[in-house]
Amino acid sequence: MGHISRAYRLHPFHARVFGPSGISQAVLAEWLGLTQPQVCRIEKGPPVRDLDRLAHWANTLRIPPEHLWFELPGESGGGSGRHVTVRPSGGVDSPVFVSQHQWKAVRRYLNRHRAELAGVAVGLYQPAIRLRGTPLLARADWIPRRPVRLEDIELAWVDDPPPVAVDGSEPEAHGLLPLRTNRYGYDRYTSAIRYVDAPTLFENRPSYRLLDLCWTDAGRGRMAFGPSTYFEKLDISEAVGHELAAVGLGEDHRGGGSSEVRSARQHWGQLPFRRLVGDAFDLGARAVIPAISTLMLRRRKDGHASFLLHWRDPAKVATAGGLYDVMPAGGFQPAGVGSCDRSEDFDLWRNIVRELSEELLGTPEHDGSHSRPIAYEEWPLYRTLHRARCEDRLRVSCLGVGFDALTLAATIPTVLVIDDEVFDEVFGEIVRTNAEGVTLAALPGERPAAGIAFTEENVRRFLQREPLASPGAACLALAWRHRGALLA
Secondary structure, three states, rough: OHHHOOOOOOHHHHHHHHOOOOHHHHHHHHOOHHHHHHHHHHHOOOOOOOHHHHHHHHHHHHOOOOOOOOOOOOOOOOOOOOOOOOOOOOOOHHHHHHHHHHHHHHHHHHOOOOOHHHHHHHHHOHHHHHHOOOOOOOOOHHHHOOOOOOEEEEEEOOOOOOOOOOOOHHHHHOOOOOOOOOOOOOHHHHHHHHHHOOHHHHHHOOEEEEEEEEEOOOEEEEEEEEEHHHHHHHHHHHHHHHHHHHHHHHHHHOOOOOOHHHHHHOOOOHHHHHHHOOOOOOOOOOOOOOOOEEEEEEEEEOOOOEEEEEEEEEOOOOOOOOOEEEEOOOOOOOOOOOOOOHHHHHHHHHHHHHHHHEEEEEOOOOOOOOOOOOOOOHHHHHHHHHHHHHHOOEEEOOOEEEEEEOOOEEEEEEEEEHHHHHHHHHHHOOOEOOOOEEEEEOOOOOOOOOOOOOOOHHHHHHHHOOOOOHHHHHHHHHHHHHHHHHHH
């Protein structure tokens, strides 16, 4: 693959189109869903032996099969014991190509219509477990009566949590996966994403699995977590969303339009995997791995506030692509991969600070690639924010836990209220774009640095008329409900 990659980049045609140097490693990396250092390692390192990956790259680059040294298994291949070569699907009418093309069509329909599909999905559930005005499922006992300060939440750890009942490998999920070869399909939804339609950011990071939750009338809370991985979440959540998107796309092709998609409420028979998952609040049925979604309210001295939003680029992210969301937002997970990281990273506040650094300042993601754990007490950003928190110039409160109705992905909505001068001191000029999308710092016609005014009109606008992710909608709706206490 290294030889093919170099030859492809330097091909005379590409040299004419892109210049004498042909296609750069960075451009090729973007096409393949990789990074430039990864392409460099492919070209200089040992041979790549993952045939799924090779086939995906060849299809993406439109490299003719006769230019490769491997072929797809034919119908005669199998358990004969003799050598079987593998090649990617050669023609547009091959079963593998058709299957993957159809799968990508549904995946892209899902990313283009997440907001609309979430509105459909919430109608599948009883009103008693919906957060009014949002596509979030939130049982009454999962939402505290008033915001709970983060320092009043106890986190407990369970080393060996019980196994889940549903993990995404069940027969009900197989119908949502494309073919990998003429005989075999992909075994997990995350494998299909990786090799058929990979976004820029797609790594199976260690994550924290929610095992228990309770709130008290005294304004305190307790959450219990155990070890898990990010892909254990996606194998359920994105597959469930894909299943409903397939229903919606089918209705569109039949000419029914979006009004017909709503008929999915009466057609649970078309949603076997969602039925298998069952009760969204059953923490033993599947790996519930929450993200922390934080609405940052920049509080002025006159008591008014503004906020930021984040448009999530579907080409860069695997979840909530094409939607606005609050910022920062990210999975609750350790910054590193070592066993020692839990003692430092198993903390809601520290997770939020890492996301602030990445999304507002554009710093590299804390993805475990560093050799040492984060020394939080020595990190200038953390020290400054922690000092402001101790001085009550910055407050962080939790608003509960809920699930996106479309994907059943869990979220912990929180609100960070920061005084105007602290925001200016710490963040100054926030980045316009980051690794996951684009910052929306003001509405059209307003000063870019002013933020979006935290008013009833703007809250209603994003809740009712803009494509807003369920966690962001929950943050806005609940923060507006409790605005008096939050901004006091």
